[in-house]
Amino acid sequence: METGERIEATLTQAIQRATADQAPPLLAAAMRHAVFPGGARVRPRLTLAVAAACQDSDPELAVAAAAAVELLHCASLVHDDLPCFDDAAIRRGRPSVQALFGVPVALLAGDALIVLAFETLAQAPARLPSRLGVLLTVIAKGVGAPGGIAAGQAWESEPDPPPELYRRCKTGALFVAAVKAGAIAGGADPDRWTELGLRLGEAYQVADDLLDAVATGDDCDKPVGRDIALGRPNTVARLGLDGAVRCLESLVDSAVLSIPPCRGERELKDLVRLQALRLVPKHLAHRAA
Amino acid sequence: METGERIEATLTQAIQRATADQAPPLLAAAMRHAVFPGGARVRPRLTLAVAAACQDSDPELAVAAAAAVELLHCASLVHDDLPCFDDAAIRRGRPSVQALFGVPVALLAGDALIVLAFETLAQAPARLPSRLGVLLTVIAKGVGAPGGIAAGQAWESEPDPPPELYRRCKTGALFVAAVKAGAIAGGADPDRWTELGLRLGEAYQVADDLLDAVATGDDCDKPVGRDIALGRPNTVARLGLDGAVRCLESLVDSAVLSIPPCRGERELKDLVRLQALRLVPKHLAHRAA
Numbered sequence: 001m002e003t004g005e006r007i008e009a010t011l012t013q014a015i016q017r018a019t020a021d022q023a024p025p026l027l028a029a030a031m032r033h034a035v036f037p038g039g040a041r042v043r044p045r046l047t048l049a050v051a052a053a054c055q056d057s058d059p060e061l062a063v064a065a066a067a068a069v070e071l072l073h074c075a076s077l078v079h080d081d082l083p084c085f086d087d088a089a090i091r092r093g094r095p096s097v098q099a100l101f102g103v104p105v106a107l108l109a110g111d112a113l114i115v116l117a118f119e120t121l122a123q124a125p126a127r128l129p130s131r132l133g134v135l136l137t138v139i140a141k142g143v144g145a146p147g148g149i150a151a152g153q154a155w156e157s158e159p160d161p162p163p164e165l166y167r168r169c170k171t172g173a174l175f176v177a178a179v180k181a182g183a184i185a186g187g188a189d190p191d192r193w194t195e196l197g198l199r200l201g202e203a204y205q206v207a208d209d210l211l212d213a214v215a216t217g218d219d220c221d222k223p224v225g226r227d228i229a230l231g232r233p234n235t236v237a238r239l240g241l242d243g244a245v246r247c248l249e250s251l252v253d254s255a256v257l258s259i260p261p262c263r264g265e266r267e268l269k270d271l272v273r274l275q276a277l278r279l280v281p282k283h284l285a286h287r288a289a
Numbered sequence: 290m291e292t293g294e295r296i297e298a299t300l301t302q303a304i305q306r307a308t309a310d311q312a313p314p315l316l317a318a319a320m321r322h323a324v325f326p327g328g329a330r331v332r333p334r335l336t337l338a339v340a341a342a343c344q345d346s347d348p349e350l351a352v353a354a355a356a357a358v359e360l361l362h363c364a365s366l367v368h369d370d371l372p373c374f375d376d377a378a379i380r381r382g383r384p385s386v387q388a389l390f391g392v393p394v395a396l397l398a399g400d401a402l403i404v405l406a407f408e409t410l411a412q413a414p415a416r417l418p419s420r421l422g423v424l425l426t427v428i429a430k431g432v433g434a435p436g437g438i439a440a441g442q443a444w445e446s447e448p449d450p451p452p453e454l455y456r457r458c459k460t461g462a463l464f465v466a467a468v469k470a471g472a473i474a475g476g477a478d479p480d481r482w483t484e485l486g487l488r489l490g491e492a493y494q495v496a497d498d499l500l501d502a503v504a505t506g507d508d509c510d511k512p513v514g515r516d517i518a519l520g521r522p523n524t525v526a527r528l529g530l531d532g533a534v535r536c537l538e539s540l541v542d543s544a545v546l547s548i549p550p551c552r553g554e555r556e557l558k559d560l561v562r563l564q565a566l567r568l569v570p571k572h573l574a575h576r577a578a
Contacts, residue, residue, distance in 0.1 A: 022454055023435030027443035031434065079400065084392040103373040105446050107396070108439045111368065111403060115433030118407040122425035129419045136411035136425075144404030145320065146312030150397045154316035157394050165311055 007044045010067040011035055014120045018112060030101040030109035031116075034074045039092055042275070043174060044070040046200065047182040049271050050193060053264035054186025058131065062185035064124030065135055068117040069178045072139070075113035076149045076174075078106055085153065114143070135184045142177025149174055163233050171208070172201030192260040199255035200272070206248045207279035209235040213244075214281055245284060252276040296333045299356040300324055303409045307401060319390040319398035320405075323363045328381055331564070332463060333359040335489065336471040338560050339482060342553030343475025347420065351474035353413030354424055357406040358467045361428070364402035365438045365463075367395055374442065403432070424473045431466025438463055452522050460497070461490030481549040488544035489561070495537045496568035498524040502533075503570055534573060541565040 001009065015035055019028035044066030051062035081088040081096040082103060089099040098106035121136055143149045152170025155161035176197030180190035212225065213236035235244045255276070256269050290298065304324055308317035333355030340351035370377040370385040371392060378388040387395035410425055432438045441459025444450035465486030469479035501514065502525035524533045544565070545558050 018434040020435055022451075024440055024443040024447050024450075026446055027434055027440060075400075079396065082396070084396060102446065105443060107368065107371070107373060108443045111364075111399070111432075112434040112437075112439040112443075114400060114403050115429050115437070115439065119426055119429035119433060122422045122429065124422075126422075129422060132421055133411045133413075133415075133418060137408055140404050140408035140411065143400075144408060145307040145316055145401040146309055148401075148404070150401040150404065151313055151316060154313040154394060154397045154401075157315055157391065158313050161313075162311075 003045060003048050004041065006063050007041050007048070007066055007070065008038075010063045010120070011038070011070060014067055014071065014116055017119075018116045026101055026105045027108055027112065030078075030097050030105050031112060033094075033100060034078045034097050034109055034113060035071065037092075038070070038074075040278070041070060042204070043073055043178040045275070046175070046178045047185070049268055050179050050182025050196075051186040053259075053262045053268040054183060054188040055263050056187030058127045058185050058187070061124050061126040061128075061131060061135070062182060064121050064126075065139065065181040065185050066178075068121040068139055069142070069174065069181060071113050071117035071120065072143045072149075073174060075110045075117070076143065076153075078110040078113065080153070082106060085156075131184055131187075134190070135181055138180045138184060138190060139177045142174040147173055148177075167205055167233070168198070168201070171205045172198055175201035175204065186262075188260075188262065195258035196255055196272075199251050199258055200276075203248055203251035203255060203276060204279065206235045206244055206251060210241075210244050210248070210281055210284065213237070214241065214284065241284070245280065248276075248280065292334060292337050293330065295337070295352050296330050296355055296359065297327075299352045299409070300327070300359060303356055303360065303405055306408075307405045315390055315394045316397055316401065319367075319386050319394050320401060322383075322389060323367045323386050323398055323402060324360065326381075327359070327363075329567070330359060331493070332362055332467040334564070335464070335467045336474070338557055339468050339471025339485075340475040342548075342551045342557040343472060343477040344552050345476030347416045347474050347476070350413050350415040350417075350420060350424070351471060353410050353415075354428065354470040354474050355467075357410040357428055358431070358463065358470060360402050360406035360409065361432045361438075362463060364399045364406070365432065365442075367399040367402065369442070371395060374445075420473055420476075423479070424470055427469045427473060427479060428466050431463040436462055437466075456494055456522070457487070457490070460494045461487055464490035464493065475551075477549075477551065484547035485544055485561075488540050488547055489565075492537055492540035492544060492565060493568065495524045495533055495540060499530075499533050499537070499570055499573065502526070503530065503573065530573070534569065537565075537569065 015032055018031055047066035047069055048062055051057045077091060078097045080086050081091055081098050088096050090096060097109055126132055141148055145151045147169050149170060152166055155166040176194055179193045179197035183190040183193040212234060235247060239247055256272050259265060259268055304321055307320060336355040336358055337351055340346045366380060367386045369375050370380055370387050377385050379385060386398055407425060415421055430437055434440045436458050438459060441455055444455040465483055468482045468486035472479040472482040501523060524536060528536055545561050548554060548557055
């Protein structure tokens with residue numbers, strides 16, 4: 001099975017488990033809506049790519065970890081769209097979960113997706129059960145406190161959030177978790193892979209800033225110009241359009257350079273470059289070529 | 290160390306980990322406020338009591354499971370108090386997390402507590418790591434979908450919630466999880482303990498109905514009369530005061546009878562009876578004596 005298909009199949013199984021039998025119908029529909037159809041599945045693809053590049057991959061554990069990372073990402077988007085944060089009516093070009101199902105069900109769908117992520121991981125038929133605890137800890141750190149997505153989002157309620165730390169928590173932490181999870185499922189030392197996660201998280205953030213500043217409907221599945229409107233830090237505002245594209249290139253270069261020696265090193269480097277190119281808005285792609 | 294102290298120590302360590310270093314200060318304070326000082330810690334005490342009654346207890350894993358169950362309970366209270374649900378300003382006789390820290394931070398504190406629960410479990414120095422996956426699955430089922438707390442709460446958004454299923458999800462599921470988690474940490478077959486969890490969950494619900502209907506400030510740490518006001522199902526409204534007390538007694542009897550043969554069977558039965566008595570509002574205690 002191709003990588004994308006493996007991810008979708010594992011997500012489908014997980015959502016089926018959570019919405020089986022006697023699940024409240026609105027909650028079940030909201031959870032499905034939050035996960036399908038997905039976006040680019042950037043993070044779980046990364047987990048699987050790193051696991052495959054390592055020596056001793058446990059494919060079942062790797063795909064469960066990948067699905068867990070994606071479920072947590074989806075949960076964070078559902079909560080992000082709630083009125084107390086972005087109050088977004090549109091997500092991935094469709095009504096957001098809160099717009100379609102209301103605030104109470106959206107809040108609970110996010111909660112249930114967080115729980116489902118860890119449950120999916122726990123139920124993986126792992127070759128080495130001793131890897132489960134480490135894997136779960138690494139993924140939890142990507143989303144909780146003190147340094148995961150929840151912490152990143154919470155910095156927005158502080159009077160003077162440190163910009164780098166804020167972005168590292170809000171975007172970088174789950175990339176770091178995705179990469180390290182792949183390394184653990186691949187039997188490698190996760191700490192040697194932190195740098196790759198950090199650089200890719202930053203690259204993704206710059207790409208997001210570019211999208212927010214210049215994207216047309218073709219590139220983007222969410223409202224544009226929000227950062228500028230809300231006065232959030234944005235790389236394009238700071239460096240200009242060309243500067244931001246150069247910054248993205250240089251982050252991808254350091255990401256590639258940071259990949260530690262491993263069995264599938266060359267394939268992984270090619271993949272990171274290829275995926276990174278897809279992050280650039282279409283009409284800016286020639287600048288990054 | 291006494292049971293209550295072991296629970297508090299494990300919760301303290303968990304919250305310290307989540308609020309260390311560079312945690313956003315408001316999020317850290319909100320998480321602390323949600324967990325300390327606690328209520329009666331009924332569920333984690335139950336986990337530890339069942340684990341101790343079983344043959345082959347793993348005390349470190351048991352107390353981590355107990356703490357995870359309590360963190361998830363606290364998370365559910367924080368989200369329950371949000372404006373889209375109970376909109377409660379008071380919890381355990383103090384301002385609720387949302388009243389003190391605002392909706393965004395309360396929502397994130399709940400999210401981060403859910404994550405912390407699973408992280409705490411994953412980091413337990415378990416004697417048998419192979420128990421971790423089963424333990425985590427059982428606890429996840431108590432809080433997620435299709436049958437845990439989130440599902441229970443989501444039934445409130447449905448036009449015609451099935452009353453028994455609603456209560457089993459909203460209150461019973463975490464009791465079942467607490468009991469089964471204790472059994473797993475004690476090396477026993479968790480399925481033989483489901484009945485005890487279900488009966489205790491129901492007993493707790495009836496006790497809560499009694500409190501809601503008749504409690505004075507001495508018994509209760511939350512607004513009273515809410516069920517009646519919101520037209521929610523309530524045992525006192527259905528059976529009257531004496532009927533509800535008798536119903537509680539009979540549930541405690543069946544809970545005690547359901548305890549499967551185990552090393553500490555007699556002590557556990559005594560403990561369940563003793564704890565159950567404490568559930569009855571003080572000025573009704575003579576009726577249950």
